[in-house]
Amino acid sequence: xxxxxQLGSHVSVSEGALVLLRCNYxxxxxxxxxxxxxxxxxxxxxxxxxxxxxxxxxxxxxxEAEFKKSETSFHLTKPSAHMSDAAxxxxxxxxxxxxxxxxxxxxxxxxxxxP
Amino acid sequence: xxGVTQFPSHSVIEKGQTVTLRCDPISGxxxxxxxxxxxxxxxxxxxxxxxxxxxxxxxxxNNRFLAERTGGTxxxxxxxxxELEDSGVYFCASSQDFRTKRNTEAFFGQGTRLTVV
Numbered sequence: 001x002x003x004x005x006q007l008g009s010h011v012s013v014s015e016g017a018l019v020l021l022r023c024n025y026x027x028x029x030x031x032x033x034x035x036x037x038x039x040x041x042x043x044x045x046x047x048x049x050x051x052x053x054x055x056x057x058x059x060x061x062x063x064e065a066e067f068k069k070s071e072t073s074f075h076l077t078k079p080s081a082h083m084s085d086a087a088x089x090x091x092x093x094x095x096x097x098x099x100x101x102x103x104x105x106x107x108x109x110x111x112x113x114x115p
Numbered sequence: 116x117x118g119v120t121q122f123p124s125h126s127v128i129e130k131g132q133t134v135t136l137r138c139d140p141i142s143g144x145x146x147x148x149x150x151x152x153x154x155x156x157x158x159x160x161x162x163x164x165x166x167x168x169x170x171x172x173x174x175x176x177n178n179r180f181l182a183e184r185t186g187g188t189x190x191x192x193x194x195x196x197x198e199l200e201d202s203g204v205y206f207c208a209s210s211q212d213f214r215t216k217r218n219t220e221a222f223f224g225q226g227t228r229l230t231v232v
Binding site for chain 2: 004009034036041042043044045046049090095101102103104105106107108
């Protein structure tokens with residue numbers, strides 16, 4: 001079975017500082033991994049995904065994530081935070097059931113960006 | 116191209132009443148998923164349709180929840196009778212087949228915020 005753990009339900013950074021949101025996964029098969037973002041009053045938007053190609057994945061808005069099999073991690077980073085990055089971020093792993101797929105989410109990390 | 120659309124965006128009902136949520140997926144997407152997020156917790160899988168068939172309904176909390184997808188297009192999720200613990204945000208997502216299109220993704224609607232009082 002697959003599962004996801006996001007360390008830290010709330011993260012606060014200053015504008016211009018490094019953003020690091022942590023995600024560890026558990027999967028009995030090579031995983032597909034995703035980061036989604038939810039801005040206030042909006043739906044979930046895909047930031048980036050890992051599907052067994054390059055281990056360093058670049059996404060939208062300057063975010064990237066690195067797949068580390070030895071650490072079972074898929075942490076999300078951004079070199080310099082912007083005020084507009086304030087949102088809730090969800091890590092997800094693709095689960096497999098009966099040959100079909102479903103996303104299994106972590107609990108989410110709310111990112112606050114201070115001036 | 117229109118995205119995934121959910122109706123209503125908000126619903127406030129009394130305990131014991133019935134509520135029906137609707138999801139219109141992206142045209143051509145055979146996969147349709149329902150998820151729920153209870154306050155502050157993870158987004159939990161409820162069920163998965165492939166066209167009009169229920170592929171996986173292992174996440175449905177109990178028999179007060181009924182999901183349908185007649186004709187393989189839009190889907191409804193009915194809660195009857197609603198209880199206080201059913202409050203949360205219900206998300207719908209749709210996708211193409213991940214098995215044949217590895218670069219596809221699940222597109223989410225804006226969610227329906229359900230409050231049971």
